[in-house]
Amino acid sequence: xxxxxxxxxxxxxxxxxxxxxxxxxxxxxxxxxxxxxxxxxxxxxxxxxxxxxxxxxxxxxxxxxxxxxxxxxxxxxxxxxxxxxxxxxxxxxxxxxxxxxxxxxxxxxxxxxxxxxxxxxxxxxxxxxxxxxxxxxxxxxxxxxxxxxxxxxxxxxxxxxxxxxxxxxxxxxxxxxxxxxxxxxxxxxxxxxxxxxxxxxxxxxxxxxxxxxxxxxxxxxxxxxxxxxxxxxxxxxxxxxxxxxxxxxxxxxxxxxxxxxxxxxxxxxxxxxxxxxxxxxxxxxxxxxxxxxxxxxxxxxxxxxxxxxxxxxxxxxxxxxxxxxxxxxxxxxxxxxxxxxxxxxxxxxxxxxxxxxxxxxxxxxxxxxxxxxxxxxxx
Amino acid sequence: xxxxxxxxxxxxxxxxxxxxxxxxxxxxxxxxxxxxxxxxxxxxxxxxxxxxxxxxxxxxxxxxxxxxxxxxxxxxxxxxxxxxxxxxxxxxxxxxxxxxxxxxxxxxxxxxxxxxxxxxxxxxxxxxxxxxxxxxxxxxxxxxxxxxxxxxxxxxxxxxxxxxxxxxxxxxxxxxxxxxxxxxxxxxxxxxxxxxxxxxxxxxxxxxxxxxxxxxxxxxxxxxxxxxxxxxxxxxxxxxxxxxxxxxxxxxxxxxxxxxxxxxxxxxxxxxxxxxxxxxxxxx
Numbered sequence: 001x002x003x004x005x006x007x008x009x010x011x012x013x014x015x016x017x018x019x020x021x022x023x024x025x026x027x028x029x030x031x032x033x034x035x036x037x038x039x040x041x042x043x044x045x046x047x048x049x050x051x052x053x054x055x056x057x058x059x060x061x062x063x064x065x066x067x068x069x070x071x072x073x074x075x076x077x078x079x080x081x082x083x084x085x086x087x088x089x090x091x092x093x094x095x096x097x098x099x100x101x102x103x104x105x106x107x108x109x110x111x112x113x114x115x116x117x118x119x120x121x122x123x124x125x126x127x128x129x130x131x132x133x134x135x136x137x138x139x140x141x142x143x144x145x146x147x148x149x150x151x152x153x154x155x156x157x158x159x160x161x162x163x164x165x166x167x168x169x170x171x172x173x174x175x176x177x178x179x180x181x182x183x184x185x186x187x188x189x190x191x192x193x194x195x196x197x198x199x200x201x202x203x204x205x206x207x208x209x210x211x212x213x214x215x216x217x218x219x220x221x222x223x224x225x226x227x228x229x230x231x232x233x234x235x236x237x238x239x240x241x242x243x244x245x246x247x248x249x250x251x252x253x254x255x256x257x258x259x260x261x262x263x264x265x266x267x268x269x270x271x272x273x274x275x276x277x278x279x280x281x282x283x284x285x286x287x288x289x290x291x292x293x294x295x296x297x298x299x300x301x302x303x304x305x306x307x308x309x310x311x312x313x314x315x316x317x318x319x320x321x322x323x324x325x326x327x328x329x330x331x332x333x334x335x336x337x338x339x340x341x342x343x344x345x346x347x348x349x350x351x352x353x354x355x356x357x358x359x360x361x362x363x364x365x366x367x368x369x370x371x372x373x374x375x376x377x378x379x
Numbered sequence: 380x381x382x383x384x385x386x387x388x389x390x391x392x393x394x395x396x397x398x399x400x401x402x403x404x405x406x407x408x409x410x411x412x413x414x415x416x417x418x419x420x421x422x423x424x425x426x427x428x429x430x431x432x433x434x435x436x437x438x439x440x441x442x443x444x445x446x447x448x449x450x451x452x453x454x455x456x457x458x459x460x461x462x463x464x465x466x467x468x469x470x471x472x473x474x475x476x477x478x479x480x481x482x483x484x485x486x487x488x489x490x491x492x493x494x495x496x497x498x499x500x501x502x503x504x505x506x507x508x509x510x511x512x513x514x515x516x517x518x519x520x521x522x523x524x525x526x527x528x529x530x531x532x533x534x535x536x537x538x539x540x541x542x543x544x545x546x547x548x549x550x551x552x553x554x555x556x557x558x559x560x561x562x563x564x565x566x567x568x569x570x571x572x573x574x575x576x577x578x579x580x581x582x583x584x585x586x587x588x589x590x591x592x593x594x595x596x597x598x599x600x601x602x603x604x605x606x607x608x609x610x611x612x613x614x615x616x617x618x619x620x621x622x623x624x625x626x627x628x629x630x631x632x633x634x635x636x637x638x639x640x641x642x643x644x645x646x647x648x649x650x651x652x653x654x655x656x657x658x659x660x661x662x663x
Contacts, residue, residue, distance in 0.1 A: 318384055363388055
């Protein structure tokens with residue numbers, strides 16, 4: 001039996017179930033990972049690749065700034081939008097018919113995460129999860145709701161290219177509208193099997209999903225509906241992925257929204273444009289309140305492909321006390337780590353999946369996850 | 380699953396103790412007052428003991444930490460006042476509680492033991508050395524009662540001043556079982572192991588005095604399962620509980636039942652040595 005729970009939702013956080021578009025940012029930022037040199041006032045065409053990152057606008061390089069990317073502060077180029085959408089290379093192959101072409105396209109257009117997940121040599125099962133792991137995010141929900149036709153079509157095509165007999169589309173059983181939509185056209189795609197998941201935290205995590213679906217984790221590829229939609233755009237429509245659907249939510253803001261934004265947009269600009277902060281004593285989390293990363297300032301954030309959710313929550317007034325030895329962290333841990341022991345001995349644990357459930361249940365509000373999930377070299 | 384803070388857990392625990400205190404006032408106050416053995420004020424002795432224990436705890440908090448903490452020490456103070464015998468001397472309780480509470484705060488840096496049992500045993504020891512006392516209240520000492528099963532269930536038996544009601548203890552246990560943070564296996568295994576031994580003893584001796592033990596039920600539900608002094612891993616919890624059940628039954632044959640259960644919990648908690656590394660905790 002899976003040791004998963006349903007999280008308590010904050011009734012003050014209601015996400016407006018509609019996509020808002022942000023297509024004309026004044027400026028964007030491109031993280032510079034390789035040692036590339038750029039001159040001030042150089043012109044940048046839209047869809048120019050800088051390493052793994054794409055310029056989602058056309059304009060001139062007007063400076064640089066330190067930004068937070070994957071927990072590290074790195075330099076980013078500032079590109080000021082000229083609002084002309086000038087594109088240098090306009091033609092791209094739109095149809096992918098075999099595995100090799102698929103691999104080449106994914107690699108060429110820097111869909112690296114998907115490329116890494118699609119280990120084509122080992123793949124025996126394909127599972128598409130349209131489940132938002134974070135309770136304050138509706139990205140997967142909105143993508144499936146709006147693009148279920150495209151997603152099912154892409155899954156079917158992928159199954160044909162990969163030579164698989166069957167693929168699973170997993171949706172939470174509470175997502176009634178999507179279930180209805182998918183069921184209405186599922187008959188057209190005989191290879192796709194719809195699987196309904198219980199409304200529990202971490203059910204979309206591949207460790208638990210493979211147990212739930214009774215699949216071998218090693219031979220199964222897990223993709224999200226956002227991944228599938230990106231494959232659809234990149235491999236079957238010949239478009240570059242220069243936009244990203246993200247959710248900005250939390251109880252320190254007036255309205256939680258889903259925004260389709262250009263990549264590279266400055267977090268502060270995005271929040272200023274769409275969000276009204278109602279409590280200035282807030283804290284920010286990227287990609288999840290429980291399993292995400294806490295960020296000091298909105299100024300540090302730029303929208304990169306790895307960002308799914310920005311949570312702006314009122315600062316918790318509860319202070320950490322000492323451990324009361326209740327054992328709740330041990331009882332809740334889905335991978336059975338002795339969290340209390342690790343915390344008291346200040347040890348990290350390689351089995352930790354960083355789900356944050358230990359922090360969630362701890363009555364003493366101790367930073368358990370931060371201790372147990374540290375990188376090996378930190379412990 | 381409801382997520383709770385320490386403060387909430389403490390307040391919930393205290394809330395569950397209130398019916399038992401009220402029953403204590405009825406049994407060890409009102410019923411005796413009705414027969415004309417005590418004055419009106421003395422009806423509230425169970426409540427006064429709780430208030431005194433809380434005041435001492437709060438004063439120590441104010442002196443030591445310069446603020447009042449809503450922590451598990453509040454529950455410990457209330458529990459100690461509740462399990463006191465009816466005949467406890469006021470002065471002995473005040474002085475004994477203060478000294479043993481301070482001593483436990485000092486000793487807990489070096490040993491891990493059940494603070495409630497430690498303070499209780501010290502007060503009982505001092506009281507025993509200074510006075511001749513029994514757990515029976517004035518009425519119980521004066522008359523010979525033949526308690527039926529229902530009497531015992533409601534709590535008319537001899538025991539702690541506010542801890543004799545099996546009914547309210549079990550009611551609290553049922554509520555606590557819905558609390559994710561409560562170690563519900565502890566009372567279960569203590570009572571099962573104790574009851575098995577009591578049944579075996581009954582088969583051989585035909586002595587049924589040990590079959591229903593209100594103090595054991597109260598002690599196992601509220602004292603043995605206190606999070607700070609009990610293990611967290613399930614196999615250790617089972618071991619801890621069974622050993623408490625066995626030792627408390629063994630001791631009950633020789634010494635009075637309220638003392639035996641708390642002595643058993645104290646011994647097991649001390650020897651199990653569930654030591655939390657305070658240094659590491661402070662770092663956090």
